[in-house]
Every structure is written in C-alpha cells, then in structure tokens.
Amino acid sequence: MARLVLILLAALFSFQVVADQANVHGFDSLQEEQRYRDLIAELRCPKCQNQNIADSNAPISKDMRDRVYRMMREGASNEEIVNALVDRFGEFVRYKPEVDRRTLLLWATPAIAVGGGLLVVAGIVIRSRRRNSQQPPLTAEEKARVDRLLSDDDRDALS
Known part of the structure; x- marks a missing residue:
C-alpha cells in the first residue's frame, strides 16, 4: 500500500516538471x-x-x-x-x-553630476580658506595661555 502511495505521489509531482519546449531553438x-x-x-x-x-x-x-x-x-x-x-x-x-539628440542628456548626466560635485567641493575649500585667512593672529596673552595649556597637558601625560 505504501509503495502505491509513493508511486502516485511521484507521478503527481512529475507533472509539475515540464520543459518549456517553445524556448528551445535549433541552431x-x-x-x-x-x-x-x-x-x-x-x-x-x-x-x-x-x-x-x-x-x-x-x-x-x-x-x-x-x-x-x-x-x-x-x-x-x-x-x-x-x-x-x-x-x-x-x-x-x-x-x-x-547617442543622439534624444539621449544626449542621459549620456551627459554622469559628467554633469561629477562636474557639479567638484564645483561644490571647490567652493567649500575656497570658503574655508578665506575664513581661516580672515581670522586675526593670536595676541601675546593668547599665545602664553596656549603654551601654558600645552605644558600642563605634557605634565599630565608624564604623570
């Protein structure tokens, strides 16, 4: 009885496996x-x-x-x-x-994006350089304070 059930199940599931003969072409x-x-x-x-x-x-x-x-x-x-x-x-x-008139923007988009990104980076770099050059130099008091702070850090590091 078990063999008959197994044979019927195998036959039932074998119908699920069907090759698509329409996609087989002869060359x-x-x-x-x-x-x-x-x-x-x-x-x-x-x-x-x-x-x-x-x-x-x-x-x-x-x-x-x-x-x-x-x-x-x-x-x-x-x-x-x-x-x-x-x-x-x-x-x-x-x-x-x-590449033709209709697809020119499609092909040019990567170059436009890279160029735009480079312009943004260049603008940020130039702006940060201008900001740094416009800051006044440290006064004598500020330099002395910085030296004290650094020497305190050096002593703390050695302890």
Missing part, C-alpha cells in the same frame, strides 16, 4: 547560438524593466526571443534585429541607447 552552429544569446542578453524586457529578455519569463519577452530567432533565420543582421525591436517597443529596450 546550425555554436556561433549562431552565441549570436542569439548575445542579442537576447542586450535587449531589455518592456514589462520587467530591469531584466533582459533572456532572463525574463514575461510573455512579451518570449515573443521577442521568438522574433529574434525568426529574424536570424531570415538572415537579418544584428543591427536590423535590434532596430526592428526598437521600432516596435521604443528605445527603452536597449540597455545601451545610442
């Missing part, structure tokens, strides 16, 4: 397969937003992978494939958008 060479993997790794899923279509399980990503495969089979170049997907889904699907 003529390893170079073609690598080209496919490179293409689907450099395109972003429009639904998942921070996953490439190779890692995404969204239905739209599966459609995009199938389209990449079909276009490769039809002899399209990498640029043609990427441009076709950009035309359909927008520039967002590229992880590295091209």
